[in-house]
Amino acid sequence: MGDAIVITSGKGGVGKTTTTANLGTAIAMQGKRVCLIDTDIGLRNLDVVLGLENRIIYDLVDVIEGRCKVHQALVKDKRFDDLLYLLPAAQTSDKTAVDPEQMKELVEQLKQDYDYILIDCPAGIEQGYKNAIAGANKAIVVTTPERSAVRDADRIVGLLEQAEIDPPMLVINRIRNHLMESGDMLDIDEITTHLSIDLLGIVVDDDQVITASNKGEPIAMNPDNKAALAYRNIAKRILGESIPLMSLTEEKKTFFQKLFGFMSKK
Amino acid sequence: MGNRQNVMIKGTKDGFILKLDDQCGYEVLKEELIEKLSVQYKAADDQHVISAKIEAGNRYLSEEQQEELKEIVKSQKSLVVGEIHSNVITIDFAEQLIRQREMSSIAGIIRSGQVIEVEGDFLLIGDVNPGGMIRAGGNIYILGTLKGVAHAGCYGNEDAVIVASQMIPSQLRISSLLNRAPDLDVNEQESHEMECAYIDETEQIVVDRLQVLRNVRPDITNYRGGI
Known part of the structure; x- marks a missing residue:
């Protein structure tokens, strides 16, 4: 029986889809069977980031409406030998084409065959969000070090706490080192105390993340990129290993030792 | 007859x-x-x-x-x-009186978008994050940081007070009055001691040291007996 993890943020553009694609890739690199579900019906793009767009035959709505079997709709990523699959969203319908009960059933079915199911949630807190969290038993909240993103993350955490889901974990994305050092950006400590949920990982802002997703190759496959390493570390933490947070700079080490303490406490 | x-x-x-x-x-x-x-x-x-x-x-x-x-x-x-x-009141009215007098409490965080409403006093063990709101018919006590909105005496009780370990509210409301945080840099407002907010004689909401509360609102003390 696998774990179903929903990746959500409330605010758009903080990197939910990029995070889903990269965590899926990184978990598959660890040898686990992973299925990604894109629930952003009408605005699908997880397939683009993974470079699987032109192999889609059936989609999520086809499965829900019974036009095909689940395994027919799953797109296999050939780069990972039978480990990484994608269930793409439909592009022609909208969020109301699916309801939470149907999603729950679908995820339960997929849990039998996969170790991890990552559900990419659309922005917002309406129908699409409700569908996305319906089948999940864990949640990752993605935010960036901006007030607006943290505010929306706070709202989402509040909603997740009311759902039947384990306490959500936090990924802080798009960290810009120089802004954080100069105090012009919220620092990691501030964000974690404000949201008071466990920190799963931090990812630096890197131009290569964008170029890689444009090429349809998740950055996590890149062996020596800092953001890629961050995603691989998060994946390992999801699998239960304890990996210290990577330090952004040498001078900041003591600051991060505090955070290591925070992580190991749980 | x-x-x-x-x-x-x-x-x-x-x-x-x-x-x-x-x-x-x-x-x-x-x-x-x-x-x-x-x-x-x-x-x-x-x-x-x-x-x-x-x-x-x-x-x-x-x-x-x-x-x-x-x-x-x-x-x-x-x-x-x-x-x-009259010596007689209805059960409904009695229950309402109880609700108005009792103190409800929550241990946790009131997050953005969450609104807690109680008829009596309210005790929060945790923070109120920006965008979160507490409405209470009586007083509000917060063992944590108030960063959102607190509305004490929301049914018209002007004697209600708001107490917080750290006051960085976006808004304070007591009865029908409202007070907004000054437009300072958020970082400058931190490291405050415990504070309370109440309506003073000039019909303004003021924020003051917690220690003044026993003088301005002696009724909050309801312990009977010698100390």
């Missing part, structure tokens, strides 16, 4: 007390009250308004009945009803 009196009028130095029998029918009582009052004041022509207190004993009077009785008494010259006293 013979000559049993259903309405008794007693004069005291504070005014009249109208003692109403609680065994007879309401209509009978009403008629007798009208009759008694009309006899009583044949010659009373002075301008003095005398207050009358109605004692209904073990009779439950609904709002309409109370209004009706007040009207009857008022229609007699120079009488005005001060209060109506």
Whole structure:
């Protein structure tokens, strides 16, 4: 029986889809069977980031409406030998084409065959969000070090706490080192105390993340990129290993030792 | 019913007390009250308004009945009803009183978009994040940081107070008054000691040291006994 993890943020553009694609890739690199579900019906793009767009035959709505079997709709990523699959969203319908009960059933079915199911949630807190969290038993909240993103993350955490889901974990994305050092950006400590949920990982802002997703190759496959390493570390933490947070700079080490303490406490 | 009196009028130095029998029918009582009052004041022509207190004993009077009785008494010259006293209240009303007096509490964080509303006092063990809101009919006590909105005395109690370990609110509301945080840099406002907010004599919400609370709102102390 696998774990179903929903990746959500409330605010758009903080990197939910990029995070889903990269965590899926990184978990598959660890040898686990992973299925990604894109629930952003009408605005699908997880397939683009993974470079699987032109192999889609059936989609999520086809499965829900019974036009095909689940395994027919799953797109296999050939780069990972039978480990990484994608269930793409439909592009022609909208969020109301699916309801939470149907999603729950679908995820339960997929849990039998996969170790991890990552559900990419659309922005917002309406129908699409409700569908996305319906089948999940864990949640990752993605935010960036901006007030607006943290505010929306706070709202989402509040909603997740009311759902039947384990306490959500936090990924802080798009960290810009120089802004954080100069105090012009919220620092990691501030964000974690404000949201008071466990920190799963931090990812630096890197131009290569964008170029890689444009090429349809998740950055996590890149062996020596800092953001890629961050995603691989998060994946390992999801699998239960304890990996210290990577330090952004040498001078900041003591600051991060505090955070290591925070992580190991749980 | 013979000559049993259903309405008794007693004069005291504070005014009249109208003692109403609680065994007879309401209509009978009403008629007798009208009759008694009309006899009583044949010659009373002075301008003095005398207050009358109605004692209904073990009779439950609904709002309409109370209004009706007040009207009857008022229609007699120079009488005005001060209060109506009855030994009986409805269970609904009793439960409402309990809710208004009890303190509800939550251990946790009130996050953006969450609104907590209680009729009495409220104790929060945790923070109120920006975008979160607490509305209480009574006082609000926060063991944590208030970064959102707190509305104490939201049904009109001007004596209500807001207390927080750290006050960095986006808004404070007490009764119908509102106070907004000054437009300072958020970082400059940190490292405050415990504070309380209340309405002062100038009808303004002020934030002050927690220690002043025992002087401005002595009623908050309800511990009886020697220290």
